[in-house]
Amino acid sequence: MARRWLKQERRTKEELFDALVRNALGFVNSSIDHLQTKPKNAIVDLYTAVELFLKARLMKEHWTLMLSKPETGDLQNLAVGDFLSVYLDDALNRIPSILGERIDKTASDNFKALGEHRNQIVHFAHSGMDNPSKTQAGVIAEAWASWHYLHALLTGLWSDVFQPYAAELEVLNRRMMRQGDFIKTRFEILKPQIEIQEKKGKKIVPCGHCHMPAAIVGETHTWGADYTCMVCGVDDTAVEECHAELPCPSCNAPFEFFQKDLHACPHCGHVADTDILIDLCSKHFAEGDDWCEEGQLHIASCHKCEHPEPSVFFIEGMWSCVACFDRGWKAIMCERCDEFVTGDVERIQYFACHKCERQVREQMLRMVETSESVSRAEGSEEPAPMAKE
Template identity: 35%
Template sequence: MMHHDTFDSLTRNAFDFLERGIAEFDKMPKYSVIHFCAAVEMLLKARLMKEHWSLIVSKPDQANLAKFMAGDFISVTLEDCSARIRDVAGEDIGDDAYNSFRTLAKHRNKMVHFFHPEMDSVSKAKAQIVAEHCRSWFHLHRLLSRWGNYFREFDKEIAHADRAMKAHRKYLRAKFRALKTELDTACKAGNAPRACSACGFKAAIPDDLDEQIASLRCMVCDHTETQVEIECPHCGKPVVIANEGYATCEHCDGAIKPEHLVDALTKDVVGTKDYSETGLPANCEACEGYHTVVERGDHYFCTSCFEISDHVETCGWCNELNTGNMEHSYSTGCSNCDGKVGWEKDD
């Protein structure tokens, strides 16, 4: 009961800070940054708390329940929080999300430690803040959706925050209008801008890897993402999936997973047997995905974390294909094995 109550309290506090961070932006942008960043960090800590309350303490081995309940403890940093979610919960939040949260945290630290009188009047500064909020909310919203089993009781708060963020984007309209000439030029050059998943403006310039995969960078909010276009494995309608291989079809609400992307991106390969005999799909060193890497022309694409690699190498111990450097894999192994050292240790 204590575990549920503390998780519930922390999460409700996080959404209260998030609501304040969005609502205060127009008149108090400095406090908007501080509260918005605090909300992001608290929600990540709430996910850690689902594993164990001591994980949100800076030094878990020294955690004291009585002090924790009294609020007498040093909280985990953003960096350590991300690492523990990966190493303990087994769920990597991803480099793009982490970098977005870190940028927001750095801006928050400047707001806390230095006085910025111009923050209340300069529209350019406000646009920067909104862009940071949009990028961070994009990643946070995806994580909350992925962690639906833990945050199901807060669906209403998540939906409310999402609606509020859409209204929040009005502060970027001036920048979008100012970019009209550049966007028109990109369109004429054959790089028609697409809708940005973070800010919603049709200002994301694609750099196509092939006819189904493209990397995009938004000229309005600087959000970057990789998009894959496939037919939904459940309803057959076209869907665009961004940044990771876990998604929900907007047409039928069917769950889409990396294995579905593997099937979709290899269906035109001549003979499934011929493809498997090459050792593909390969494993991904970046996210430790098993058989998530497919070949696309001269590149290799991970259907789990959307990492794009130039080559794959064979593990010296298990002979599995992997992205990354396999030079010492005979001894240390790869994402699929522990190598000779691990085998001898187990033996």
């Protein structure tokens, strides 16, 4: 009998499945860590994760399907990790033929291409990665496309199988979505679907998160349009643009200030941070809406970004925050703390505003605890002894 150099502790099929999935999650995490600094490692790690997730899906159906030769399966060997597992090509063949689950050809082709990159890196040398005169962008983009297809399987077709790991998958997807190369690749993959939506008459606008022209507009309001981005999956509102101008405190030239990415005067470069914008708006937007009485406060505190200083002014017909650049909310005086704030009017009137919400919750909790203590005390009182006849 061949000598084994590694001794594994005995585990159940359930424990092995969990270990397999967590190992795959770890490789995805490592791939993201290495993308910018060690692209070779990133590709190898992501391919390993793809292969492990495919094996996990097969194992969930039946543990023998994960083996390179199912007919040689032995539960005792499985328990200690003594077996040869299936390779990518066989896994991709078994899933549709045995499980009856169709994997899109573009996805399987991408997984195979990623495998070829991985084999070149691990077993020989990848010319596209070693030659400084050639760009790595194509290979890296292919890696991000692989995550797109893999994530779609894990959270779509196989969502029931991998539901216990939904939180971890969401965290990894958020990390991936912050990578510019992945965003661009995902947009190119989805571009035909986005164009179909346009042909159906849907309005497409740039997403405020991934900045791709892939946000499908839904309901529209006076303050903006609700949208769902096909690239990053975010539901948000495209706020109605504000074109109001302020004079630069340095060169006095007017400039459109209500822009999240604007940090300086476009004419002279003078800093235009939040404090400066608040100061300028205080002088140039000194009135509120029709609900504000004369002499009443006209600068509200923002419930969205909770900027330390009041930063919301009535600009071009809407309450507009110059700290987070959100707009369109109502602004009212909170009757509990006398703060002028934005937010949901009914919530502020019948519960609390963002300024006093914590105190109100604590007060309500103390009232409940006091009530429960009284109830327990009353329930524990011993009945008076009955008088003897």
